[in-house]
């Protein structure tokens with residue numbers, strides 16, 4: 001078991017990990033996801049002590065690995081790491097790459113290391129490449145060798161840092177298949193990945209990292225289907241967000257139309273959806289501005305790249321005012337034609353208590 005308590009990692013210009021506490025159980029298969037720069041690699045590198053934590057403790061099977069007196073060699077033997085860039089030794093053959101650490105660190109004989117190495121090569125489907133050099137292999141093959149090499153130390157824990165990110169898309173599957181097999185062996189795996197379907201299929205836990213730590217964690221179902229927190233939701237749905245604020249009746253409607261256009265182009269929103277996003281904003285703004293003496297309106301558009309859906313959430317101040325039943329009929333008719341759903345909500349405690357959500361019809 002790995003137990004992390006108040007882990008903090010400070011670099012000169014940034015604090016990627018502010019205060020991380022979590023327990024990882026034997027046999028857990030954990031996918032670590034999140035935007036780049038949120039400390040995913042740093043977390044893995046702190047766990048296997050490639051980086052020295054600034055503060056906090058990490059226990060691996062009861063040993064505090066942050067204790068200066070701890071025998072690092074022994075702890076590292078329990079943990080294998082697989083990198084994006086394979087890190088194979090170019091001057092050694094495939095089988096030599098795999099035999100090296102068991103002979104040097106575990107004191108295995110050449111014969112033992114060879115037999116075990118060949119067995120592992122068969123499990124990753126590459127026994128016939130034993131005498132080749134890494135340069136003669138494809139990226140997917142190299143990464144499978146790197147996994148076999150990590151397995152040769154018979155670690156209880158294997159950390160993968162974006163194992164498929166450097167691969168040609170045609171080779172992602174073969175490496176994922178090897179990791180998927182491994183996930184059923186009872187070893188503890190932590191995998192930083194951007195492949196959401198893969199993460200979902202193989203892990204029992206998902207860590208979403210953001211804002212200096214594990215921002216949200218849960219089962220794949222919880223994180224991918226029902227994320228609780230805003231950043232997780234935006235990341236999972238690949239939400240692209242635009243916010244516009246109207247603060248007077250004489251708002252700059254052309255400027256805002258321009259902002260919407262830029263937003264749609266930048267996010268490659270299909271033209272039909274883009275024009276509905278534009279029209280929904282125009283009609284809603286027109287209805288509200290004509291009804292509100294001194295309008296305070298916040299309009300947020302969220303486009304989900306994953307689902308290709310768009311939605312406006314328009315909040316406004318003032319008395320309770322359900323525009324769906326009070327607005328200009330012609331404008332409402334236009335809105336009904338291009339939305340799938342229009343909903344009005346009153347939230348007394350919000351700064352802008354009126355809230356209108358408009359789901360745009362899919363193109």
Ligand SMILES: Nc1ncnc2c1ncn2[C@@H]1O[C@H](COP(=O)(O)OP(=O)(O)O)[C@@H](O)[C@H]1O
Nearest residue numbers: 011012014016035036037038039040041042043
């Ligand atoms: N050795 C380092 N020195 C200084 N800053 C670093 C170092 N390693 C990583 N960082 C910074 O720490 C932050 C987190 O990095 P990283 O853990 O690699 O993020 P991720 O793997 O989630 O993309 C980034 O802003 C990165 O630039």
Ligand SMILES: [Mg+2]
Nearest residue numbers: 040041042161
């Ligand atoms: Mg990284």
